[in-house]
Amino acid sequence: MSAKTTEKKQNAFLNNPIVKAVGTQRLIALLALIIIYIVFGAISPSFRQYSTLVSIFDASYYIGFMAIGVTFAITTGGIDLSIGTVLVCSSLVTGALATKYNVPIALCLIICILIGAIFGLLNGLMVSYMGLPPFIATLGSMMLSKGFGSIFTKAQSVTWPQATEAAGWFRNIFKINIVGANGMSTPIPTGFILLLIVAILMATLLNKSRPGRYIVALGSNIEATRLSGVNVAKWQTLAYIISGTMAGIAGIAYAAVYSTLLPGGGAGFELDAIAGVVIGGTSMSGGYGTIAGTLIGVFIMSVLKTGLPFIGLQTHYQQVATGLVLIFAVFMDVANRKKRN
Amino acid sequence: MGDVILTMKNIDKSFVGVHALKGVSLEVKKGEVHALMGENGAGKSTLMKVLTGIYSKDSGTIVYEGKEVEFTNPKEAQDAGIAIVHQELNMMNHLTVAQNIFIGREMMNGKLINDKKMNEEASKLFQRLNIDIDPDSVMGDLTVGRQQMCEIAKAISRDVKVIVFDEPTAALTESEIAELFKIIRDLRKKGLGIVYISHRMDEIKVITDRVTVMRDGEYVGTLITEQCSKDDIINMMVGRTIYEDPKEKSSVPENAPVVLKVENLNAGKMVQNISFELRRGEILGFSGLMGAGRTETARALFGADKKESGDIYVNGKKIEINSPQDAVNAGIGYLSEDRKRYGIVLAQSVAQNSTMSSLQNFMKGIFIDKKKEKKVSQEYVEKLKTKTPNVETAVINLSGGNQQKVVIAKWLIKDCDILIFDEPTRGIDVGAKSEIYHLMNELAAQGKSIIMISSELTEVLRMSDRIIVMCEGRKTGELSIEEASQERIMHAATLRN
Incomplete structure (x- = not known):
């Protein structure tokens, strides 16, 4: 086959309506996700079990919510480094409220989300009204939230109520155990449904609503958007509020799955979330964001995290694998874009 | 003019689906300034990219200094003595002038860079x-004009024999242009072959052979420049006749109401006590x-920059403008001189850009009504005769x-009645230019009021009903179109303190 026919085939592939609609990078990410899943399943029969799928889901929730949120900040052309520690901070504080101060769980959940939203607001104000670079502003609030959580719990770890306790009902939001007639309990990953609903809502917000349109536009060209009479400061702030709020929700998801929170933890979570966003195809320079892509990216990471031990590799290989996937996914996108120009 | 130094003959170049160059020829002599003209998309830049090795030609020959050559990359062309001064400057703003000029071939002192030698x-x-x-x-501290001089210095720092200027005056002031022309004449005297790309007719007559x-x-x-008129060149470029006569009298009726009144606007050194009135249907x-x-x-008027003081009245009512949002709500639209940076969102579609200022009118509940958005922007594509495959094109x-x-x-979709056109035809080719003029006249006839900022005197004289002249942040003249002339405008424009 000559070079020209290969090129033609590639062009036909790129111009295929399905490929165009989904986007090359998202398609590559989706294929990667499926291939990784199949390969793991082929090597390890136990990976194919239902319970493994449930643990994949369990590992994806908190990263998933964070990643959906930070997609907005990244689409504005900014970044939110604080989401990891904000997750831990809000979950620590409200976990302590629940266990030490007997605040009702329902209220705790609301407060948890609110704390995230407040940090988001703080970030948004610093970036849009005070004019701080997003990297610096959110680095600052990363440290703030890390310290604040530890101070509030006097540097002690917090364990949220267990599923067996009455106050542990909130875990059902993410996983319900249905006990069958034979006495075997089957876990239903309700969290996945919640994650999907939130993702669809957020995708609608980003693609079909005015705030979303403005967030994308200002990420592409903030001056032109401002001179069109759009209040860019407001919408830029909103993007960070969404990012923070989603980190608060992620805090609940984390507590529901992992129970115990350590003060000073959470640093590094944000990088996993950002990696998921980037693998999914959102542009780091702003002006383009995809929630569907973000979800795919997040699941690639949680399949790797959960699956590698099944094929005999320890968890820290996950870092290596994610790193490679990240670099490869973005490289494919860069290479494709070059070809098109 | 001396011997021929460069001949490009029957150059053909196709890209996927586009036949960009169809047998184009160009001959440049030593000691000649040779203008290369044509509307945007005529293929000037493509031809220059073929010459400097950025593109490879499909067929045709390039003879340089008597030998057939084919450069496969810009460096080969540079080494052979062909340099190009780009329209968009390729400078590193944080480095010094000398560091920029010698980038990639730094002078060394052993293993260390010898900045002193480079400065010398x-x-x-x-x-x-x-x-x-x-x-x-530091490069970034220089004006655009000065930066361009550095670009020229960089070009001649190699042993250059042919130098291409790609729209060099697009961002220069009158005095900088004069300085540039002096340099070009010097280079011509030294026997260089110079290719000069520009849209500005007046310059072509002044500087080229x-x-x-x-x-x-x-x-x-x-053509030989001396033996042809501006119209001859324009006719060749567009294949039709375009008139560039000045307007004879104002087309605004005596009793047209004042729609915008600005009183004592102040914003830093560049805006000092500016007052003026704009009437319905007027081009100011x-x-x-x-x-x-x-x-x-x-x-400052539009709220894009902070103003220190000043009152603004729209339709006789005093309004506060502290942000572009306020201005847009008052029915003022601004078309920036730097379209790509301030005017449009390049990556977004025609439809998305068209509705950017009036999105609230395109909502169905909380969702954007994309059907309506498409329909309305399509209407305006037809009204304004915008050439685009469809409204979803970026x-x-x-x-x-x-x-x-x-x-x-x-701005029309937003229903703005006051439009500020800042250099509306900058970087636009002759054909599209006359379309924009036509459009502005039509808008004025429909009762829209237009403020037109322009650095081209012919454009000001051709379009305006009234002319305000500024110099160093002050209003130094106000002329009716009947009394205005190039000389009177220039006089007011140079009334320094």
């Missing part, structure tokens, strides 16, 4: 060009040299004139 060499270059620039100053015109990727012809020209404060006045794929029309559509 750069000084020598500037002496040769007869200009005074400190080689140790011959003109080669291209249209739609084809070679139209070569703002003339002056670059840096006179016209754009700054417009931006505006980055449109030509300058058509991008401008998308911005106009944005």
Whole structure:
């Protein structure tokens, strides 16, 4: 086959309506996700079990919510480094409220989300009204939230109520155990449904609503958007509020799955979330964001995290694998874009 | 003029689906300034990219200094003595002038860079060009004009025999242009072959010896500049006649109401006590040299920059404008001089850009009504005769004139009655230019009021009903179109304190 026919085939592939609609990078990410899943399943029969799928889901929730949120900040052309520690901070504080101060769980959940939203607001104000670079502003609030959580719990770890306790009902939001007639309990990953609903809502917000349109536009060209009479400061702030709020929700998801929170933890979570966003195809320079892509990216990471031990590799290989996937996914996108120009 | 130094003959170049160059020829002699003209998309830049090795040609020959050559990359062309001064400057703003000039071939002192030596060499270059620039100053601190001089210095720092100027005056002030022309004449005297690309007719007449015109990727012809008129060149470029006569009298009725009144607007050094009135259906020209404060006045009026003081009345009612949002709500639209940076969102579609300022009218509940958005933007594409495959095309794929029309559509959809056109035809080719003029006249006839900032005197005289002249942040003249002339405007534009 000559070079020209290969090129033609590639062009036909790129111009295929399905490929165009989904986007090359998202398609590559989706294929990667499926291939990784199949390969793991082929090597390890136990990976194919239902319970493994449930643990994949369990590992994806908190990263998933964070990643959906930070997609907005990244689409504005900014970044939110604080989401990891904000997750831990809000979950620590409200976990302590629940266990030490007997605040009702329902209220705790609301407060948890609110704390995230407040940090988001703080970030948004610093970036849009005070004019701080997003990297610096959110680095600052990363440290703030890390310290604040530890101070509030006097540097002690917090364990949220267990599923067996009455106050542990909130875990059902993410996983319900249905006990069958034979006495075997089957876990239903309700969290996945919640994650999907939130993702669809957020995708609608980003693609079909005015705030979303403005967030994308200002990420592409903030001056032109401002001179069109759009209040860019407001919408830029909103993007960070969404990012923070989603980190608060992620805090609940984390507590529901992992129970115990350590003060000073959470640093590094944000990088996993950002990696998921980037693998999914959102542009780091702003002006383009995809929630569907973000979800795919997040699941690639949680399949790797959960699956590698099944094929005999320890968890820290996950870092290596994610790193490679990240670099490869973005490289494919860069290479494709070059070809098109 | 001396011997022929460069001949490009029957150059053909196709890209996927586009036949960009169809047998184009160009001949440049030593000691000649040769204008290369044509509308945007005529293929001038493509031809120059073939010459400098950025593109490879499909067929045709290039003979340089008597030998057939084919450069496969820009470096080969540079080494052979062909340099290009790009329209967009390729400078690193944080490095010094000398560091920029010698980037990639730094002078060394053992293993360390010898900045002192580079500064000395750069000084020598500037002496040769007869200009005074400190080689140790930071590039970003220089004006655009000065940066361009550095670009020229960089080009001649190699042993250059042919130099291509790609729209060199696009961002220069009158005095900088004069300085540039002096340098070009010097280079011509030294026997260099110079290719000069520009849209500005007046310059072509002043600086060039011959003109080669291209249209739609084809070679139209070569003329001796002295023996042809502006109209001859324009006719060759567009294949039709375009008149550039000044307006004779104002088309605004005596009793037209004042729609905008600005009183004592102040914003820094560039906007000092500016007052003026704009009437319904009027095109008010703002003339002056670059840096006179016209754009700054417009931006302060529009709320894009903070103003210190000043009252603004729209339709007789005093309004507060503290942000572009306030201005837009008052029915004022602004078309920036720098379209790509301030006017449009390049990556977004024609439809998305068109509705940017009036999105609240395109909602169905909380969702954007994409059908309506498409329909309305399609209407304006037809009204303004915007050339675009469809309204979902990203505006980055449109030509300058058509991008401008998308911005106009944005303000018309928002129903703005006062439009500020800041250099509306900058970087737009002759054909599209007359379309924009026509459009502005039509808008004025419909009762829209227009403030037009322009650095081209012919444009100001052709379009305006009244002319305000600024100099160094002050209003130095107000002329009715009947009394205005190039001389009177220039007089007011140079009334310094």
